[in-house]
Amino acid sequence: MHVPVVVLGGGPGGYAAAFLAADLGMQVAIIERDERLGGTCLLRGCIPSKALLHVGRVLSEAREMEEWGIHFTKPNVDIDALRARKDKVISALTSGLAQLARRRNVTLIRGTARFTGSTTLEVASVEPGGASQTITFEHCILASGSRPSRIPAFDIGSPRVMDSTGALELADVPESLLVVGGGYIGLEMGTVYAELGSKVSVVELTDTLLPGADRDLVKPLQKRIEGLFSAIMLRTKVVKLEDTGTAVRASFEGPDGPSVQEFSRVLVAVGRRPNSDGLGLENTKAVVSPKGFVEVDGQQRTADPHLFAIGDVCGEPMLAHRASHQGKVAVEALHGEPALFAPRAIPAVVFTDPEIAWAGLTENDLATSGQTVEISRYPWIASGRAHALGRTDGLTKILVDPETDTVLGVGIVGAGAGELIAEGVLAIEMGCSARDLMEAIHPHPTLGETLAFSAENYFGLATEIYRPRAESAGG
Numbered sequence: 001m002h003v004p005v006v007v008l009g010g011g012p013g014g015y016a017a018a019f020l021a022a023d024l025g026m027q028v029a030i031i032e033r034d035e036r037l038g039g040t041c042l043l044r045g046c047i048p049s050k051a052l053l054h055v056g057r058v059l060s061e062a063r064e065m066e067e068w069g070i071h072f073t074k075p076n077v078d079i080d081a082l083r084a085r086k087d088k089v090i091s092a093l094t095s096g097l098a099q100l101a102r103r104r105n106v107t108l109i110r111g112t113a114r115f116t117g118s119t120t121l122e123v124a125s126v127e128p129g130g131a132s133q134t135i136t137f138e139h140c141i142l143a144s145g146s147r148p149s150r151i152p153a154f155d156i157g158s159p160r161v162m163d164s165t166g167a168l169e170l171a172d173v174p175e176s177l178l179v180v181g182g183g184y185i186g187l188e189m190g191t192v193y194a195e196l197g198s199k200v201s202v203v204e205l206t207d208t209l210l211p212g213a214d215r216d217l218v219k220p221l222q223k224r225i226e227g228l229f230s231a232i233m234l235r236t237k238v239v240k241l242e243d244t245g246t247a248v249r250a251s252f253e254g255p256d257g258p259s260v261q262e263f264s265r266v267l268v269a270v271g272r273r274p275n276s277d278g279l280g281l282e283n284t285k286a287v288v289s290p291k292g293f294v295e296v297d298g299q300q301r302t303a304d305p306h307l308f309a310i311g312d313v314c315g316e317p318m319l320a321h322r323a324s325h326q327g328k329v330a331v332e333a334l335h336g337e338p339a340l341f342a343p344r345a346i347p348a349v350v351f352t353d354p355e356i357a358w359a360g361l362t363e364n365d366l367a368t369s370g371q372t373v374e375i376s377r378y379p380w381i382a383s384g385r386a387h388a389l390g391r392t393d394g395l396t397k398i399l400v401d402p403e404t405d406t407v408l409g410v411g412i413v414g415a416g417a418g419e420l421i422a423e424g425v426l427a428i429e430m431g432c433s434a435r436d437l438m439e440a441i442h443p444h445p446t447l448g449e450t451l452a453f454s455a456e457n458y459f460g461l462a463t464e465i466y467r468p469r470a471e472s473a474g475g
């Protein structure tokens, strides 16, 4: 079979690319080994985890209503119904994608693809003994994504040790859960299980949770999960896992020396690695970095003129919205447009409670960039809306170029930070000044106001923050 444009992988990078290619009049096929479209994000990532986090949030809000004099009875979790409801969310979205593909005349080819040359793929059937087929193409957009990183010492063949896919399957609510890795997945899934009733302990190798996020944003989250989780073990290493037949025995080495504890289950969430191996890329001219990422230029072109790469397989941050944007850039480049993937801000959101979100320049970046910025923070204790919601444990900050007043970065921690960051992204991409943010009238009372208020605070003019005038400061 010959198809002018082939997209290898049906995740958020792959289907966004294929659908745009079809919209622009190209004849396109998606090769996907999974039965359904959606990739990691829809089938075993973003969407199911956010559906479960929504449930966790409702449970915690119901609990917190006690403070307001509203008493609910203790919730009764029907795990089978919860799992079915989560699966229904996935089914609705994946069948929507299949319908969209059909309407656009995008051909779906089911199977596991491998390059046999720069313009040929061998697609093996997923059915045992099924026939394989050869696909030839002019251009291929590689969107094969990533998979969980594995630590060989933890591969003990125990059903009690799971990765994020296993955790999202929600087989049961274990009495206790050890989460190895205090990153995105560890904290999001740890939150889900803790809210459902598991005693959750998290073990993190470095000296902080979410090492990629700014410290002041992590602090309120850490404070809250110290109350929700049973233990947070930093600077600690799991040296051994053993299945005892009824539990998993974990041996730790931490700042206080070695220790041993048993857990009903273990979730290993120590990062993800690109799906670039086993693809036959050695039969093409594409270059793979030592970390396994396919190297690309600003138009997502690899070193092979027939091959583009997008999403998790071509680098960090491994986020769905980055993958789909890169997919669109690749297709536009293929269409002859002067497209370039050069964002000023790729937003990151950790959907814990509180949520943490950032975009553009971060304080962590300053350590390496050496750039001079002024940082203006607006604590949510000063926000009326935060008080009305009972969630004053938030902070909004902006990083501003002091010479031009241009907003270079935004960081938010607090309830709903993931929604609020979109305004920060737009401000950074549009080159807004702090004055633009301050003077754009924000609706009251909203948490969105905290963006404008952090800009007011940059000029020392925040209504709800009193700063003594410089000339009167001395008395």
Ligand code: FAD
Pocket (backbone or CB within 6 Å): 008, 009, 010, 011, 012, 013, 014, 031, 032, 033, 034, 038, 039, 040, 041, 042, 044, 045, 046, 047, 049, 111, 112, 113, 114, 143, 144, 145, 146, 164, 185, 275, 279, 310, 311, 312, 313, 318, 319, 320, 321, 322, 323, 351
């Ligand atoms: P993928 O979504 O991984 O899709 C790749 C596809 O290629 C897969 O369907 C795979 O089956 C297919 N494939 C691979 N090799 C072959 C082959 N040889 N032949 C045929 N098909 C093949 N990101 C966010 O932005 N927000 C979130 O909230 C978020 N939450 C997450 C939660 C979890 C638990 C996890 C694990 C990830 C989460 N992510 C989140 C990350 C997000 O899922 C990925 O960044 C995103 O899915 C990457 O998209 P992609 O198209 O590059 O690859």
Ligand code: NAD
Pocket (backbone or CB within 6 Å): 151, 180, 181, 182, 183, 184, 185, 186, 188, 203, 204, 205, 206, 209, 210, 211, 236, 237, 238, 269, 270, 271, 272, 317, 318, 319, 348, 349, 350, 351
């Ligand atoms: P991560 O990189 O976010 O976190 C992994 C953590 O594990 C790090 O803090 C690291 O220091 C720690 N670690 C590494 N080895 C360890 C060990 N042996 N013992 C203890 N700790 C160890 O990775 P993740 O949580 O697995 O998530 C993978 C990726 O998936 C993320 O980086 C992100 O790109 C994506 N993701 C995004 C979202 C979101 O956007 N909300 C949610 C989930 C996943």
